[in-house]
Amino acid sequence: MALLEIKNFNVTYKMKEKEVYAVQDACLELEPQDAIGIVGESGSGKSTLAMGILRLLPRTAETTGEALFEGSDLMQMSTEELSKVRWNEIAVVFQKSMNALSPVHKIGKQMEDVYLIHKPGTPKKAIRDRIYELFRVVNLSDRVYELYPHELSGGMMQRISIALSLIMTPKLLVMDEATTALDVVTQSQILREIIQLQEQLHLTRLMITHDVSVVSSTCNKVVVMYAGRIMEKGRVVDVLVNPKHPYTQGLLKSFPSFHGEKTDLRGIPGSLPDLSVRPTGCVFAPRCPYATDKCRTQLPKLQSAGDETQNWQVACHLVGGEENGRD
Amino acid sequence: MGATEHSEYVIEVDQVKKWYVQKKVQKKDGKVQRRQQIKAVDGVSFQLKRGETLGVIGESGCGKSTLGRLLIQLEPPTGGDIRLFGESSQALLKKDPLKFRRSCQMIFQNPFDTFDPRYRLKKILMDPMKLHGIGASEEERMQMVLDVLEQSGLTPAIDYVDRFPHELSGGQLQRIAILRSMLLNPTFMVADEPVSMLDVSIRADIINMLENLVKQKNTALVFISHDIATTRYISDKVAVMYLGRIVEMGPTDEVLHNPQHPYTKVLISNCASLNPLEKQEAIAIEGEPPTPIDNGPGCYFAPRCYCAEAHCSERYPELTDIGGGHFVACSCCGASGRA
Numbered sequence: 001m002a003l004l005e006i007k008n009f010n011v012t013y014k015m016k017e018k019e020v021y022a023v024q025d026a027c028l029e030l031e032p033q034d035a036i037g038i039v040g041e042s043g044s045g046k047s048t049l050a051m052g053i054l055r056l057l058p059r060t061a062e063t064t065g066e067a068l069f070e071g072s073d074l075m076q077m078s079t080e081e082l083s084k085v086r087w088n089e090i091a092v093v094f095q096k097s098m099n100a101l102s103p104v105h106k107i108g109k110q111m112e113d114v115y116l117i118h119k120p121g122t123p124k125k126a127i128r129d130r131i132y133e134l135f136r137v138v139n140l141s142d143r144v145y146e147l148y149p150h151e152l153s154g155g156m157m158q159r160i161s162i163a164l165s166l167i168m169t170p171k172l173l174v175m176d177e178a179t180t181a182l183d184v185v186t187q188s189q190i191l192r193e194i195i196q197l198q199e200q201l202h203l204t205r206l207m208i209t210h211d212v213s214v215v216s217s218t219c220n221k222v223v224v225m226y227a228g229r230i231m232e233k234g235r236v237v238d239v240l241v242n243p244k245h246p247y248t249q250g251l252l253k254s255f256p257s258f259h260g261e262k263t264d265l266r267g268i269p270g271s272l273p274d275l276s277v278r279p280t281g282c283v284f285a286p287r288c289p290y291a292t293d294k295c296r297t298q299l300p301k302l303q304s305a306g307d308e309t310q311n312w313q314v315a316c317h318l319v320g321g322e323e324n325g326r327d
Numbered sequence: 328m329g330a331t332e333h334s335e336y337v338i339e340v341d342q343v344k345k346w347y348v349q350k351k352v353q354k355k356d357g358k359v360q361r362r363q364q365i366k367a368v369d370g371v372s373f374q375l376k377r378g379e380t381l382g383v384i385g386e387s388g389c390g391k392s393t394l395g396r397l398l399i400q401l402e403p404p405t406g407g408d409i410r411l412f413g414e415s416s417q418a419l420l421k422k423d424p425l426k427f428r429r430s431c432q433m434i435f436q437n438p439f440d441t442f443d444p445r446y447r448l449k450k451i452l453m454d455p456m457k458l459h460g461i462g463a464s465e466e467e468r469m470q471m472v473l474d475v476l477e478q479s480g481l482t483p484a485i486d487y488v489d490r491f492p493h494e495l496s497g498g499q500l501q502r503i504a505i506l507r508s509m510l511l512n513p514t515f516m517v518a519d520e521p522v523s524m525l526d527v528s529i530r531a532d533i534i535n536m537l538e539n540l541v542k543q544k545n546t547a548l549v550f551i552s553h554d555i556a557t558t559r560y561i562s563d564k565v566a567v568m569y570l571g572r573i574v575e576m577g578p579t580d581e582v583l584h585n586p587q588h589p590y591t592k593v594l595i596s597n598c599a600s601l602n603p604l605e606k607q608e609a610i611a612i613e614g615e616p617p618t619p620i621d622n623g624p625g626c627y628f629a630p631r632c633y634c635a636e637a638h639c640s641e642r643y644p645e646l647t648d649i650g651g652g653h654f655v656a657c658s659c660c661g662a663s664g665r666a
Contacts, residue, residue: 267533
């Protein structure tokens with residue numbers, strides 16, 4: 001059984017004059033010990049999707065659809081039920097964890113508080129041991145316990161928030177741009193540690209990032225989002241090597257590569273569409289170089305590409321069209 | 328161009344230093360330490376010809392942004408010399424500030440903070456030209472603005488000039504920032520992380536545009552970035568900085584594909600590849616870059632270096648040419664020669 005199953009998930013931000021359709025018809029399954037990366041430009045709805053699943057969105061956002069975590073729908077849970085799941089089962093690491101730490105309390109004290117909220121009445125000694133254990137997991141020295149956030153570097157604080165998210169040994173870890181603000185060297189240090197952690201603790205991981213190279217080096221599956229919709233999903237070795245959707249192809253081309261020819265660097269012309277207007281056809285059609293009339297009038301559905309075992313799905317008429325023609 | 332005859336280089340930087348003084352430090356044990364010097368930039372030298380692009384890469388805190396600010400005299404250097412066409416830039420700034428500012432332009436990281444939110448784009452673009460006496464009349468300046476906007480793909484240009492900065496996206500604003508600098512025909516330009524705030528899908532276009540303009544106008548460019556792959560696309564030469572010093576410098580592909588300094592090797596090996604099939608082993612190093620206070624007499628990188636030897640911590644290695652204009656400051660790999 002899938003650990004997390006998202007079915008027809010929609011998020012709409014309601015404002016006075018207009019509604020913004022931030023996530024539309026997202027379907028996603030996470031098997032235990034998967035590492036799924038969600039990539040896309042900013043404004044493509046990747047963070048909204050993850051925060052929507054965790055019900056961390058502001059009240060102006062309206063969500064519909066199901067998010068089944070081990071069979072129970074997160075969307076239907078009461079506040080008490082939800083608070084049992086949060087941190088115990090699902091934990092999040094945010095992008096700017098430095099802002100999440102209180103500047104006037106010591107790191108150890110802040111971590112104790114989190115522990116006590118979830119397991120009240122635990123003796124201090126036990127908590128302290130658990131925290132020291134976590135420090136070792138994320139490569140921090142024990143003296144951090146007595147330090148204030150301003151005494152730490154950005155990389156150390158990011159490690160603290162990863163340690164903090166693991167404090168209750170969750171099954172699912174959501175990382176929302178967790179390494180984006182860091183340096184190349186620190187980032188790859190932390191990513192390597194996360195992969196090791198995943199093996200040790202049997203975590204399932206959902207990585208949200210705009211950096212495709214992070215996904216390619218740390219995940220086994222990838223979901224490409226654009227303008228609130230899933231464009232392509234599948235295994236990293238399939239999608240990032242032979243992308244089928246024109247958007248994925250464009251996204252990969254716009255990354256400067258380290259090897260090979262220098263000339264082939266191209267951006268995708270145009271910019272994200274207005275999300276408050278429901279498009280009639282494919283959302284990517286206005287920027288797509290291969291768009292046909294069918295693309296502009298009919299919304300493509302996610303269809304499987306490749307064979308059964310690959311579990312590779314693409315939302316594009318051009319990819320699905322070939323197969324339909326053969327049938 | 329009378330000035331070009333004085334020197335073949337647009338900019339010559341000679342042992343430039345910027346030391347910040349930290350006045351009072353309360354130590355943990357209650358002691359107060361006075362006057363610590365933070366060596367943000369500690370002896371950097373390079374030369375640039377017309378139309379050349381130098382990429383400066385390094386971790387955050389290595390002094391690359393400070394170097395950029397020194398180059399266009401936003402901050403006076405503590406020591407060393409920066410010469411533009413053979414003349415000291417500090418003297419030039421004193422003699423004719425307006426002319427100096429026109430010839431040295433800077434593009435900043437965050438395009439959202441670059442413009443006055445209350446001005447329309449035509450004012451934003453035309454004011455600097457008016458100030459520097461470019462174009463005879465308002466109409467002529469307007470025409471120049473419209474021309475460059477059309478060329479850079481902001482079409483129809485006439486729609487853009489009446490807009491306010493908040494009506495444009497980050498990529499469009501960064502284009503405007505580059506155009507505004509370029510309208511003044513600078514001889515030397517510094518771009519400090521110009522694409523790190525932008526989306527990946529538009530980064531490529533900004534890089535291409537910057538590269539074309541620089542080539543077209545024959546401007547010398549210093550491109551500061553922590554993204555090695557992006558730097559590779561735009562630069563002719565690359566300098567790798569660590570704790571205020573250049574540890575390796577040379578032609579782009581030579582440095583990036585045949586790195587000699589251990590620090591450059593670490594940086595490059597940590598750049599994850601897009602292709603999941605080509606896994607490369609990243610070289611792991613311990614710790615984070617230390618603050619540049621009281622660096623030892625030896626190589627600054629020695630405490631974190633994976634191949635440091637005893638003599639590394641004795642004296643700082645000289646930047647030596649290992650052939651083809653490829654300079655390395657490492658006492659270990661300099662001896663072994665080219666691999």
